[in-house]
Amino acid sequence: MLQKTYENIDSIGRAILSINAQGVHNKELAEVIYPSGEKAFAQVIALDGDQVTLQLYGGGFGVSTNCKIRFLGKPIEVGFSDDMLGRVYSGNGQPIDGGPELLSDMVRVAGPSINPVKRLIPKDMIRTGVPMIDVFNTLVRSQKIPIFAKAGEPYNRLLANIATQTDADIIIIGGVGLKYDEYHYFRERIEQAGSKNKTIMFIHTHRDSIVEGLMVPDLTLAVAEQFALQGKNVFVLLSDMTQWSDYLRQVANAQDQIPANQGYPGDLYSQLASRYEKAADIEGAGSLTVLGVTTMDDVTHPVPDNTGYITEGQFYMKDGYLELFGSLSRLKQQVNDRTRTDHRSIMNAMARLLSEAEERVKAQKFGSVKDDYSLRLLEYRKTFQKELMDPFRYLELEDALDICWDILAQHFKKEEVGLSSKLIEDYWPEQEEQNN
Structure with a gap:
């Protein structure tokens, strides 16, 4: 169906713009058409009557009031296939490894979580090869849990090790605001360990658009959910959810939303929960486990504070080590009486x-x-x-x-x-x- 094209953009910010339009739906995908004919994508994030606010995937740089907006009548989608294994994608779902783009079997991004009726009680251990996790705070398939760490701790190195050591069928890594050396370390570590054929990466670097950074967890979890529905045990590793929350704060402030604690949006809890709650052990299918890094100075910071109410425990990393007494897997009792008798x-x-x-x-x-x-x-x-x-x-x-x-x-x-x-x-x- 031919979609109507709108002109006369009202305002442009760092990563958002607003325009008057009719018949538009929240979360709808749109094209921004430059005077040169080039195109970029945006997503509807707020509606106030006919006033439509959109997030710009590439940021506001280069966008002018004489650009045109075409609404596509569908939400954001990402291609899904077994061919994704071993591939690396950007925060907007485009391949950055030189391989072909996936254009078939598109699945909705940021859709609803698995129906609770279809969720099973977590019961099986997921191995990581890390003694402080496997022995003392055992992870369970379908668990959602963060790593709390100060900036500078080697948490990405730990995630890379877990990605190469776990017994999960598929590992999906979502990197938000990574430095280039961190990104390349993930790639090299996975290739050297021979885990590439069961790993997918969605990578946003600190130089990319913040809106692409915001998309990383949603893309990662949308693809993971599809593999889980196929019967695979999927392990999602996210880093860093505090950086992701900071991007959320920037966009909220650009929209002139009334700030809550330390300037974060008032729906920070809901935003984090909607991602972590994707974790599930699905009846008649596989499982989706989420391990996300949350950097912090102390646990009273809004991001770890809210995260702690959502997740099922936490791991504390301090001075390069995983702490025993600060860490807790609330589901470990589900499995560690069945792993070995002792x-x-x-x-x-x-x-x-x-x-x-x-x-x-x-x-x-x-x-x-x-x-x-x-x-x-x-x-x-x-x-x-x-x-x-x-x-x-x-x-x-x-x-x-x-x-x-x-x-x-x-x-x-x-x-x-x-x-x-x-x-x-x-x-x-x-x-x-x-x-x-």
Whole structure:
């Protein structure tokens, strides 16, 4: 159907424009036609009677009031196919790897989430090869969870490692505001590890339009959902959702929306939730798991604060390590009594002993740590940090659990670890105890 073309643009901002038009729908896609004949895309983001506000994919640079707007009568769509595997796309869904554009089997971007009636209770572990996750805060398929980290922490390196180590069928990486070296690190790491054939990347760099950055999570999740409906277990890795929220704030301010906390839009919670809630274990199909980086200075910042109410736990990265006590996977109890018989018990025992060791560290400052048990706790803490807390050391779950037993036997007697005699009989290393 021929769509009407409008002229006489009312106003142009950094990433938005407004125009009078009739019969337009929210989220509708539009073409911006330059006087030269070149075209760019925009999306309807607000309606006030006949006043239509659009987001400009390429930003406002070069757009003038004598440009024309043609509404296309459909929402934003992205091509979907198995041919996407191994490909790299920009924040507007265009290929940036030199390959062909996908123009068939188009699927809607930012559509509704999976019907709750079709969602299953999460029950299966998703492996990452990271001991601090797999052993102590196990991820479950269809879980949504963030990594909280300060800017400068090696969280993108961690995501790249997880992408190459996970047992998920398909990995989809969404990068928002990445530096070029971060983008190339993702590509090189995935190619070197031989994971390219099950990975798709949607990449927005810090020099691209902020509206393209806003599109990255929606494109990523739309494609992931289609693979999940085909029966695949899909793992979505997003970085960085704080940068994405900052772009959201810029657009909201350009629209003269009344700002909420620290200038963020009042619907920040809903905007974040609509993305994270795409995570689902789908009845009769596959699953979609979401792990997103949230950079922050402290947890009272609006983005991590809102994220914490949406997601099912969090991982804390500090000084290059994943913290045990600041991290929590609220769904780990769904699976870690079925991974290996000793998993839940040794996880609890190791955490309890590390907590005791942390108390001794505080007491040591006052010179009150002199007994043998306390000194062994302090040595246990050092071994724990060295063997298990490095997020870049790859270990299968079973190997990591065996190391946990070795660490216990190295520093404690059997009766000191608080584990059942049956588990000790089955798993305690056969070496002679150091502390007899």
